[in-house]
Amino acid sequence: MRMSLLFAPTLKEDPQEAEIVSHRLMLRAGFIRQLSAGVYTFLPLGWRTIEKIIRIVREEMDRAGGQEIFMPAMQPAELWKETGRWDLYGPELIRFQDRRGRDFCLGPTHEEVITDLARREIRSYRQLPLLLYQIQTKFRDEIRPRFGVMRAREFLMKDLYSFDRDMDGLQVSYQKMYEAYCRVFSRCGLEYIAVPAESGVIGGDVSHEFLIIAESGEERVFVCSRCGGATTSEVARCPRCGIPMEEKRGIEVGHIFQLGTKYSEPMKAYFVDRDGKEKPLIMGCYGIGIGRTMAAAIEANHDERGICWPFSLAPYEVVVIPVNIKKERHREEAWSVYEELSQAGFEVILDDREESAGYKFTEADLIGFPIHIIIGEKIERSGMLEIKLRRSNERIEVRRAEVREFLERIRKELVK
RNA sequence: CGGGGCGUAGCGCAGCCUGGUUAGCGCACACGGUUCGGGACCGUGGUGUCGGCCGUUCAAAUCGGCUCGCCCCGACCA
Structure with missing residues (x-):
């Protein structure tokens, strides 16, 4: 590519609206432009980096046995009412009606849609385990979008859903994803850490957050230098090794959950097991914020002159x-x-x-x-x-x- | 949603407090010339619903009210 032809409008001065480094640099280096609060256009350089992240994510999901699909952003309210989340999700869910007055929302996540697909198509334990994923735009009307693409109202996310016949199967799928996530972030050239976490609205019992280590990170983590154990709650010493924990800061770029039957039960997503009995599908879900990974990469890799891209993410x-x-x-x-x-x-x-x-x-x-x-x-x-x-x-x-x-x-x- | 701040040229800002002729500056842009190892210089030129609406006034970017948008701090999240 010739620079004279490249559409990369750079800014000499810091844009007044941008407070954090990654946002400032993305604007200044001509990677993104803002359309509205939490809504961004990716320009050629920005989009190339996004595509590089996507490529890495896709390769690792495929390697772990995932199959890529593409679900609708536009989702009927009925599904959300089945799980109770039509009411639970609150104003963060962007709702609208079609011309006949039927309620819809723009998907902030896809558990309902995928579970609906699963209950229609999965009949037998022979079809399990199954790992389906997509890379798609999510919509969340955040109370307060901020930090550029770090917390946007419209953003790209990779979401994978695992279906297993029992908890043992879920453990296997979960472990595979855990390892795939480690590979994704190291291939992105990023220093990351996985910590056990609370599950929030998505629900479920076990979950891990993946954080990119960056000084500007919002989350505090305590890491054991010997065993690599990490936690978000404040503890002075590593329970396993007994040595002092090191405090670091990180940006959450991925989150994996063991959902169990949280969605399959209320949505009646059952399969027939080997013993002839009908059982609910055992699910897991696994997300990576694509744009946020890009922002985090900049937070972790820049100097006073600009961005220092890891080789694998450079446009x-x-x-x-x-x-x-x-x-x-x-x-x-x-x-x-x-x-x-x-x-x-x-x-x-x-x-x-x-x-x-x-x-x-x-x-x-x-x-x-x-x-x-x-x-x-x-x-x-x-x-x-x-x-x-x-x-x-x-x-x-x-x-x-x-x-x-x-x-x-x-x-x-x-x-x- | 609670608290704070900001909207004046494409971008960054001054002017507003103390109303008064053609609303400024830097950068960017166009043309000409000289430059070319760390955001060059000179000359010429174009650029504005002063976020919007209503009001006060002889007169509003400037004063008042309403409204819209954006940013920051808090709860939430990939």
Whole structure:
């Protein structure tokens, strides 16, 4: 992609409405724009990062045996009345009527819809276990949307639902998801922690929250450095190891629940077990906030100049910056590096704009491309160009001919 | 919903308290020129329902009332 063609409107100054870092940087770097309180448009760079998160999530859900489906956002009130949540959910549920006056809502979550599907289609224990998931827009009329896409009223979520014949099966599904979540967040290049949690409106008995560790996180967690045990309630010492717990802060990006029969009973989602008896499906549900993961990634990975994307989430991996586009040598080398790396499978941006070098450097830092290739005078003098690693600010001079090999080595390191 | 703050050019702001000719500044934008290794410089130019409505007044961005929107703190959440 050429920078001159990219729709990435950056902001020189901090927008007044944005208080926290991730929100400020997403606006400034041209990743998102706000339409209304808690309602956002993702611009090309922002959407690329979202798609990278989605890809990782999808691969890990599939690997864990999940099958992707797509459920409606528009849901009839009757289903919600069956579980009692039409009244329980309160004003956070966005309700409306169709032209015939029938009540509907915009799904804030999909237990009702999936359970309805399950009760219609699952007859026998032979169909179990079953893991179904979707990546879809959720609607919650939050009392107070804030922090940009961190708590939005319309947001992308991956929600997976497990169906098992008994509690043992649920334990297996739950464990699989737990591990899948760990893989998702480590592949995103994020430091995370899983803590036992309260279940809230979704209900159920056992649940774990997944938190991205970031100083600006709203949640306090206490972590044992020896066994990795973590809790949200304040305890001085690790019960297992007896050593002092370390306090950290985190942002909740995922939550997994063992639901049991909370939805299958009231909605009469039964199957016939091997013994010929009809039993309620044993369910679990597992959510990941896609946009929130993006925001949390920025909270955890930025400096005073801008975003420092983990390699796996960066909208583009490499930016090629000719210091002076009007100099033929800079321009031609930049184009040739750009083409060579693109062909080698890198996601590359060529900053072909007639801007000053400083302007391009500053913007590249702001957007947070992990690797910057700077083509300037050195190319004329010695055939060298400069590779800068955004996060460490490390600068390495590399011969033109060795660039590709060098980057392939870096990529290997950054991805693992 | 309770508490606090803010709406003036695309963005960031000044002006408002103490009403008075053409409503300013920086950035951005357009054109020309000089620049080009850390958000360059000079010149020229365009840009405004002063969030909206009602009122007070000879006169309202400025005073009063209502209203809409946005942000921050609290309960809730992915």
